[in-house]
Amino acid sequence: NAGVTQTPKFQVLKTGQSMTLQCAQDMNHEYMSWYRQDPGMGLRLIHYSVGAGITDQGEVPNGYNVSRSTTEDFPLRLLSAAPSQTSVYFCASSYQGSGELFFGEGSRLTVL
Amino acid sequence: RKEVEQDPGPFNVPEGATVAFNCTYSNSASQSFFWYRQDCRKEPKLLMSVYSSGNEDGRFTAQLNRASQYISLLIRDSKLSDSATYLCVVNPLSGSARQLTFGSGTQLTVLP
Numbered sequence: 001n002a003g004v005t006q007t008p009k010f011q012v013l014k015t016g017q018s019m020t021l022q023c024a025q026d027m028n029h030e031y032m033s034w035y036r037q038d039p040g041m042g043l044r045l046i047h048y049s050v051g052a053g054i055t056d057q058g059e060v061p062n063g064y065n066v067s068r069s070t071t072e073d074f075p076l077r078l079l080s081a082a083p084s085q086t087s088v089y090f091c092a093s094s095y096q097g098s099g100e101l102f103f104g105e106g107s108r109l110t111v112l
Numbered sequence: 113r114k115e116v117e118q119d120p121g122p123f124n125v126p127e128g129a130t131v132a133f134n135c136t137y138s139n140s141a142s143q144s145f146f147w148y149r150q151d152c153r154k155e156p157k158l159l160m161s162v163y164s165s166g167n168e169d170g171r172f173t174a175q176l177n178r179a180s181q182y183i184s185l186l187i188r189d190s191k192l193s194d195s196a197t198y199l200c201v202v203n204p205l206s207g208s209a210r211q212l213t214f215g216s217g218t219q220l221t222v223l224p
Contacts, residue, residue, distance in 0.1 A: 033210075042116070042199070042216040043156070050210075058210070090155055099146050099203050099212060103155035 002026050006091050006104035013081040013111045021076040021107050023091030029102070031094045032074040033058070034066065036087040037106075043090065049074055081111045115139060116202050118215035126223050129190050133218045135200030136182045145183045147174055148199040150217065156199055159185075190222045 004025045013019055025032065033048035045058030049068040063085060065077040074093075078085060088108050092101040118135045125131045137145075145162035160167065162174040162183050173186040183202075187194055200215035 035214075040120070040216055043214040045210070045212070048210055056210070099144050099161065099201065100158050101148075101156075101212070103157070105155050106153075 004091055004093055004102050004104040006089075006107050008107060009105065010108050011110070013078070013109065015081060015083060015111060017081050019078050019081065021078075021089055021091070021109075023074045023076065023104060024072050025074075025091075025093040025102070026072065027093060027095075027102065028071060029093035029095055030071065031096065031098075032068065033092050033101075034064070034074070034076045035090045035092060036060065037090060038087050046076065046089075078109075081109075083111045085109065086111045114215075115213045116200055116215040118198075118200050118218045120216060120218060122219040122221055124221045124223055125190055127190055127192060129222075130186065130188045131190055131220065132184055132186045133198055133200075133220075134182050134184050135202075135215050135218075136180075137200075137202045137213075138181070139202070139204045140178075140181060142181075142202045142204045144203040145174075145176055146201040146203075147172075147183075147185050148201055148214075150197045150199055152196075159198070187220075190220075192222050192224060195220055195222045 007022045030051045034046040035043040047066040049055045091104040147159040148156040149159045150156040166175040171188045175184045197217040197219045199217045
C-alpha cells in the first residue's frame with residue numbers, strides 16, 4: 001500500500017532557483033494539502049485542494065503555487081526559492097477533508 | 113496567544129511510568145480534536161481522535177475539557193517505543209481539514 005508518496009526526499013537549492021515537489025496518493029482522497037514544518041512552529045498549511053481542478057490558499061501561501069489536474073497528484077511549486085523556504089514539507093490527504101490526515105514521508109528542502 | 117499551545121517538553125520518563133500531556137486551544141467553537149504522533153525525522157501519524165466523552169485505546173487515554181478548553185493525552189506503562197513527539201490538532205470546523213491547527217508538539221523520551 002503506497003499511501004501518500006512524496007519526491008524528492010531531499011533537495012538543496014540556490015536562492016532564486018525554482019523546483020517542484022511531487023505528491024501522489026492512491027487512496028482516492030478528494031482532499032490534499034501541503035504543509036511546512038519548522039522548529040517550534042508546528043505544521044502550517046501552505047495550499048490545499050478539495051478536488052481535481054480546485055485549489056485554495058492556506059496560512060502561508062506566498063512563494064508557492066499548486067495545481068490539481070487529477071485526483072491523485074498535487075505538486076507544489078517553489079517559484080523563486082528563498083532561504084526562508086528552508087523547511088520540511090509534508091503532503092497530506094484525507095477522505096472528504098476529515099481530520100484524519102495521511103502524510104507523505106516529507107521532503108527536506110535547504111535553500112542556500 | 114497561539115491557537116493551540118503545548119508544553120514542548122522534553123518529558124523524560126522511565127519505562128513503565130505514566131505520563132500526561134495537556135494541550136490548550138483558544139477557539140471555544142472548536143469542533144474536533146486529535147492527537148498525532150511524530151517519530152524523529154518522520155511524518156506525523158494519527159494516534160487517536162478525541163471525543164467529548166473521552167476515549168481509550170490500550171495504554172492511551174484522551175480526554176476533552178471544553179469548559180477549560182484543553183485536551184489531554186495519558187500514556188500508561190510507557191514503553192521505549194512511545195518515544196516521539198506528540199502533536200495536538202484542533203479543528204474549529206467539523207469535516208473540514210482546511211482549518212486544522214497543529215500544536216508545535218510535546219517531545220517524550222522513555223528511558224530504559
